[in-house]
Amino acid sequence: MTRPPDPLELPRLHRPPRLVATDLDGTLVRSDGTVSPYTREVLLELDRRDVPVVFVTGRPLRWAADVFEHVGAHGLAIISNGALVWDVTGDRAVLERPIQPSLGLEVCAALRAAVPGTAYAVETVRGIELEPSFMERYQVPDAVRRAPVEELFDGPALKLLARHEELGPQEFWDVAEEVTGGRLVITWSSTTTLLEISGPEVTKASTLELLCAERGIEAADVIAFGDMPNDLPMLGWAGTSYAMADAHHTVTELADHVAPGHDEDGVARVLAGVFGL
Template identity: 50%
Template sequence: MGEDGPVTSAPQHPTAPRLIATDLDGTLLRDDKSVSERTVAALAAAEAAGIEVFFVTGRPARWMDVVSDHVHGHGLAICANGAAVVDLHAGGRIVEVRDLPRPVALDVVHTLREAAPGTSFAVELTTGINYEPAYPPFFLDPGASVAAAEKLLHPDHSSAPVLKLLAHHAELSPDDFLTLARAAAGTKAAITRSSPTALLEISGLGVSKASTLALACAERGISAAEVVAFGDMPNDIEMLSWAGTSYAMGNAHPDVLAAASGRTVANNEDGVALVIERILAERTG
């Protein structure tokens, strides 16, 4: 489908949108991690029309440079799947944390080691990421400590809040690993995924993109009905289900397509920009 092709499924907007919440990877960003000129223009036009824009991502604050040049208005972003609210105008300073308690993180580590032997872990702190020797290395974080998760989670190693635990399995399929982990530890923590590999992201119970976005909207007097959300992977499902209007990208996971109220074209075809342009055209039409 071409850039200017129709939105596959376009819900009506019974309430004038006041906030756009968009995922980054696989959604707003193209596969080469760039933001197209069309998308930059659409985001700026939305904020000029009085619609707030929130970037809502699984990325940590330090990986927000991909959109730092395109921040307008308030400049807040929701990172680490809802575990951190970040001020992009202040160089990615974390202004709010919804942490994963260390005893819970340790419990999940032990539970998944037993339920899925071969699982390796990384620990995302407010100060950066650290990981186990068997965990795929983070080339964007060369200064990370490497040790067993039990040591990485010990307060003597670092007292910084834990934003999320990451669990990787080299043999299980991504969806099978997610199903297994939720069955084993889903009552202890929030478990989701956004990677095409068997990499799970584990947050505090009740922490998600949706729950943090809901808190941010409540502070602004914005209702769910006034939010338009975009996403492509399982970690977006709660947000897409909560928002009054939601769009799955043309490249989205099947469960995301089922959860969203509408569908747009793929990230490489500027699917977010296409919808924003149509929302603004409706306001002026």
């Protein structure tokens, strides 16, 4: 295995981590949307050593599948900010933590009353469905359903997306937090004003904790990587946490350590050092 130059200062751990949890965009995945050959090599070596690498992402299932080939033989990924645990090998959901329609619609009405111009989209295992006024920044299937949120929210949803074209992300988040009063979990991982809303107490951390508990793995045995506010709960829970060099300032302030940037194979370089690859 060829290691990049510039050795890192690594934490002195009492024992090697038993599980790696990593965000994707801005963390493991490069700016061009790829996973580098070096990173892939490190992940495969950890899999050979029976160290599971769990992808913990805000991506919906349809986007997370683009990198499933790198997840390893254990085949698990946490999707949609903790709302879904997906068995990659079996191509099926093993855990769903959705928003129920009654609560989701109540929050939608309250937020739109507080911030006129709010537009919504709903994510399910089937895919995304949008209000006509929701301006999607990425291509969606041609046949995607478009209707008022009252029609879209006809069953449990993995994630509710709220977008505003005038407010900044922090301002929109502050209002949404006040309006929802903690009934749902709100965060963002986008550079645009797009809030990602999950079910009660559903975060990357709470679902990762459930996954680890089933395997007898404690928080102290987990090393985690992230770059945006939706990673904060996971980084706070893990025994060892890394912010990427180009992470949001709140992530850098919380994390134990800072890794090189995502375009510099930061996750892989840290893991190669920690595990002595």
